[in-house]
Amino acid sequence: MLNYIWAALLISAFVFAGASDIGDLSRDTYRNGQPLPVVLEFPEGTAAAGGRTPVRIRINAGVYQDFYGTDESPAPSYDGVLLRTGEGMVLRFDAGAALPEPLETIRGVSRSNDDELQGTVEGFLSPVLGLGDDPTAAQATVQFEHVRFVKMTAIGAAALDFAETAAGIAIGLIGVLALFLGVMKIAEEAGIIYAIVRVVRPVLRPLFPEVPEDHPALGMIALNLTANVFGLGNAATPFGIKAMEELQKLNPSEDTATNPMVMLLAVNTASVQLVPPVLLLALLGLQINRLIFAIIITTGLSLLVAIMAARLYGKLPGSRASDPNRTRPFGETPRDAGRDSRRGEG
Amino acid sequence: MELARELIGLLSAFVIPVILVGFPLYGLYKRVPVYETFVEGAKEGFGVAVRIIPYLVAILFAIGMFRASGAMDALIALLNPVLEPIGFPAEVLPMAIIRPLTGSGSAGLVADMVARYGEDSLFVKMAAVMFGSTETTFYVVAVYFGAVNIKRTRHAIPAGLTADIAAMLFAVWVVRLLFG
Numbered sequence: 001m002l003n004y005i006w007a008a009l010l011i012s013a014f015v016f017a018g019a020s021d022i023g024d025l026s027r028d029t030y031r032n033g034q035p036l037p038v039v040l041e042f043p044e045g046t047a048a049a050g051g052r053t054p055v056r057i058r059i060n061a062g063v064y065q066d067f068y069g070t071d072e073s074p075a076p077s078y079d080g081v082l083l084r085t086g087e088g089m090v091l092r093f094d095a096g097a098a099l100p101e102p103l104e105t106i107r108g109v110s111r112s113n114d115d116e117l118q119g120t121v122e123g124f125l126s127p128v129l130g131l132g133d134d135p136t137a138a139q140a141t142v143q144f145e146h147v148r149f150v151k152m153t154a155i156g157a158a159a160l161d162f163a164e165t166a167a168g169i170a171i172g173l174i175g176v177l178a179l180f181l182g183v184m185k186i187a188e189e190a191g192i193i194y195a196i197v198r199v200v201r202p203v204l205r206p207l208f209p210e211v212p213e214d215h216p217a218l219g220m221i222a223l224n225l226t227a228n229v230f231g232l233g234n235a236a237t238p239f240g241i242k243a244m245e246e247l248q249k250l251n252p253s254e255d256t257a258t259n260p261m262v263m264l265l266a267v268n269t270a271s272v273q274l275v276p277p278v279l280l281l282a283l284l285g286l287q288i289n290r291l292i293f294a295i296i297i298t299t300g301l302s303l304l305v306a307i308m309a310a311r312l313y314g315k316l317p318g319s320r321a322s323d324p325n326r327t328r329p330f331g332e333t334p335r336d337a338g339r340d341s342r343r344g345e346g
Numbered sequence: 347m348e349l350a351r352e353l354i355g356l357l358s359a360f361v362i363p364v365i366l367v368g369f370p371l372y373g374l375y376k377r378v379p380v381y382e383t384f385v386e387g388a389k390e391g392f393g394v395a396v397r398i399i400p401y402l403v404a405i406l407f408a409i410g411m412f413r414a415s416g417a418m419d420a421l422i423a424l425l426n427p428v429l430e431p432i433g434f435p436a437e438v439l440p441m442a443i444i445r446p447l448t449g450s451g452s453a454g455l456v457a458d459m460v461a462r463y464g465e466d467s468l469f470v471k472m473a474a475v476m477f478g479s480t481e482t483t484f485y486v487v488a489v490y491f492g493a494v495n496i497k498r499t500r501h502a503i504p505a506g507l508t509a510d511i512a513a514m515l516f517a518v519w520v521v522r523l524l525f526g
Binding site: 001002005006009010012013014015016017020151154155157158159160161162163165166167169170171173174175176177178179181182183184185186187188189190191192223226227230231232235237240241244245247248254255256257261262264265266268269270271273274275276277279280283284285287288289290291292293294295297298299301302303305306309310313314316318319322323 | 348351354355357358361362365366369370372373375376378380383384385386387388389390391392394395396398399402403404405406407408409410411412413414415416417420446449453456457460465466470471474475476477478479480481483486487489490491493494495496497498499500501502503504505506508509510512513516517520521524525
């Protein structure tokens with residue numbers, strides 16, 4: 001199942017990026033190769049023959065909308081600089097300018113440093129216009145960089161970016177994992193887990209009938225669910241991983257999930273919590289107080305659905321065929337069974 | 347309600363300290379060499395984190411590409427005609443789709459919706475309830491199954507997504523019932 005979802009994510013990303021880029025090309029969304037008319041004002045005069053001249057860039061909203069065929073309008077003026085180099089004049093908008101689309105996108109892909117929009121000034125249409133003596137102003141046309149395949153570039157960049165994020169997340173877990181796995185080791189050695197198992201058995205056994213009744217997995221699951229209920233995501237993860245490890249010890253296969261594993265996962269994704277996530281608190285402030293009740297009802301109902309779904313889907317022929325506890329023929333080693341059950345993909 | 351919330355808040359403040367102090371204390375009482383045992387267990391932390399990396403990379407980069415491609419908008423356009431008639435507002439549909447995929451992305455979306463519709467709007471309430479009542483399913487799958495090298499997840503994703511879909515529908519319904 002995950003195979004298909006994963007492939008679907010990748011393929012649809014590629015197809016949609018391609019379609020959107022081809023659409024952009026055929027509509028010429030970025031008006032590649034066509035200069036945009038602007039008015040440049042020189043609040044400090046044009047005296048400086050070389051180097052940087054501060055300018056105020058005015059883009060007429062009507063002209064802009066006609067030019068790009070858009071409804072968005074630019075701000076009344078933007079600050080920037082005019083750079084005179086050997087190769088000509090470059091107009092550079094100040095970094096952080098609030099640009100309308102598609103200029104925003106053009107800025108995103110242009111290769112200038114510091115995220116500034118820049119373009120080549122093709123020449124002044126008229127010399128200094130008489131908009132009063134000071135500041136002086138001139139009409140000019142600006143040619144921005146050619147923009148093609150925005151989405152293709154974007155999905156490539158996103159893939160690299162998220163791969164880095166993923167490794168960062170995992171590395172960031174090391175400390176918390178070490179802390180709780182250390183304490184859990186003490187709990188195992190001291191027999192605390194078994195004490196917990198005895199308490200939670202009546203509640204958890206119906207959900208995990210395949211787990212033997214005195215197995216420490218039940219204790220880990222209980223700790224995982226407790227941490228979840230109290231909104232302690234950081235602690236819930238190590239407990240959940242520990243519970244998975246215990247369940248894996250009962251698994252005759254190496255790489256195929258058993259029914260109790262699926263149940264643990266389903267219960268976790270339903271995320272029963274009485275304490276709202278810290279993030280939500282940060283976003284909504286005290287408003288959250290009025291929502292707690294709604295969250296608890298929703299999470300409770302979805303927990304029921306999760307349990308029923310895990311149980312029902314497990315009974316489907318496909319899931320039964322791939323169940324490591326069923327497919328393992330008598331006398332076969334666990335390793336072989338895992339490989340064997342590959343045939344019945346659910 | 348207020349009292350219950352106080353109580354839960356109080357309990358949640360105590361859970362971690364009680365575990366971190368209580369377990370070693372009980373271990374001492376049982377004559378377990380607590381320090382050595384702790385270090386022994388903590389050693390696994392690094393291995394587990396490293397083991398998760400390939401799974402997390404596989405899931406997250408695919409989701410990243412999907413989001414960056416704009417396919418989400420197409421999915422929304424596709425689902426909207428089906429969901430609108432049953433009273434599921436188009437405004438909260440992005441949240442429903444993004445929630446199982448990324449946690450930080452959906453938090454960003456809540457912030458975005460607060461700015462756009464105002465804190466007090468029904469849409470923000472629905473989105474917040476969706477955020478608070480479900481988990482980032484794909485992340486949980488990657489981390490939990492990755493830690494034990496499970497590659498064939500069987501019906502885990504369908505079950506998780508069914509629960510997510512149910513939660514999204516319940517969220518809309520409960521918010522309408524309580525605040526609508």
